Every structure is written in C-alpha cells, then in structure tokens.
Amino acid sequence: MLIVILTGGASRRMGRDKAALPLEGQTMALALAKKYEILGPVCFSVDRRDRFPAGAYDQLIDRYPGRGPLNGLVSAFSEREEDTLLLTATDMPAVEPSAALYLQAQIGTHDACMFEGQPLFGLYRRSCLAPAIECLEAGEPSFRALLRRIDALILPVGDEAMFANLNTPAEYDAFINRRENT
Numbered sequence: 001m002l003i004v005i006l007t008g009g010a011s012r013r014m015g016r017d018k019a020a021l022p023l024e025g026q027t028m029a030l031a032l033a034k035k036y037e038i039l040g041p042v043c044f045s046v047d048r049r050d051r052f053p054a055g056a057y058d059q060l061i062d063r064y065p066g067r068g069p070l071n072g073l074v075s076a077f078s079e080r081e082e083d084t085l086l087l088t089a090t091d092m093p094a095v096e097p098s099a100a101l102y103l104q105a106q107i108g109t110h111d112a113c114m115f116e117g118q119p120l121f122g123l124y125r126r127s128c129l130a131p132a133i134e135c136l137e138a139g140e141p142s143f144r145a146l147l148r149r150i151d152a153l154i155l156p157v158g159d160e161a162m163f164a165n166l167n168t169p170a171e172y173d174a175f176i177n178r179r180e181n182t
Helices: 029-037 068-079 096-108 126-136 143-149 169-180
Strands: 002-008 042-046 060-061 084-091 112-115 119-124 154-157
Touching: 002 029, 002 068, 029 042, 029 084, 029 096, 042 084, 060 068, 068 084, 068 126, 068 143, 084 096, 096 112, 096 119, 096 154, 119 126, 126 143
Parallel strands: 002 042, 002 084, 042 060, 112 154
Antiparallel strands: 084 119, 112 119
8 A cells, every 4th residue: 555645735724834844853744654654655745846855755746736635646646556545634643554454454345445524534546546537627626526436435433533634833732732741
C-alpha cells in the first residue's frame, strides 16, 4: 500500500502551511510520514514542488492545480505502480496506522473503503483513477462526486476525536496541549 499525505491545501484558516507546523520535533508532514512508514512507502501530494522540506519522501505534484485533494489520488496512481493507496490529510495527526490496517482488512472487492465522513482518510484502489479524472475534468473536484461513481465501503466511525482536523491555530494549540498533558 502506498501512503499519500495530502499537503496541497491553502491553509487559509490556519494562516500558515499546516504541513510545516511543528510536531514531535519536526514538521507535521514529516512526523506523519515517519508514523505511516510501517505500512509502506510514503509520499506527499503537493500543489507545487518544494512547498515544504519533504526530506527523502517523493512529492507528487497536482495534475489539476487548484482543484483540491482528488489531485493526490490522480497524481499517485498516475506516477506510481501500487494498486492500493491510503490517502491521509496532513491536518489529521491523531489518526493511527491501525485505522489504515482496519480499512485494509475490510475493503474486500470494493473500489474504496473509508470511515463515514472521512474520505481524506481512506483506502483507494487503482479502479478509482478514471472516475477521479472524470470528476476533475467535469469540474466536480469533490470526493462526494467520486463516491457517486465508485463502489465504496463506508464504515461507521468509532472515535470521532481521532479524525479531528487541525484547521485553525486554536485547534492546533489544543491538540498540542492534549498531547503534552497525556
């Protein structure tokens, strides 16, 4: 399984690049990459090369600039050979690799598998590439549009807090404070 960390967002509400925020003595993006290495090769989906220091990890540049996170899926399947990939957002640092292993155990013959409401943390098969390109070219760059075109297994969310997005400085500060106090 290829792990694709989505980092191409504008971070407007955060006011600075979320991928470059400090976490565990490095950037959030690099901390997530290190955490997910146990599952397979890791790369970053980026809107432009060298957006942030990516270390030794590959950067997959958006093929449809400005059209959102579906780019990560399209770029990964267009540039890499793996048949399955895990998409995860850089602003979801509380999700553990065990959640990805659970998706992997559940996917069966489906095109994709994710927790309800969490398409940015999902397992996708290569069969999603053509429908994702169709969405982007039709001006429907949302995962909702993709999910209407594929066979996706949607699982109930057990721990909502695990999927909390860090979109604002207050959310980031609260996450860091919780980690320091546990």
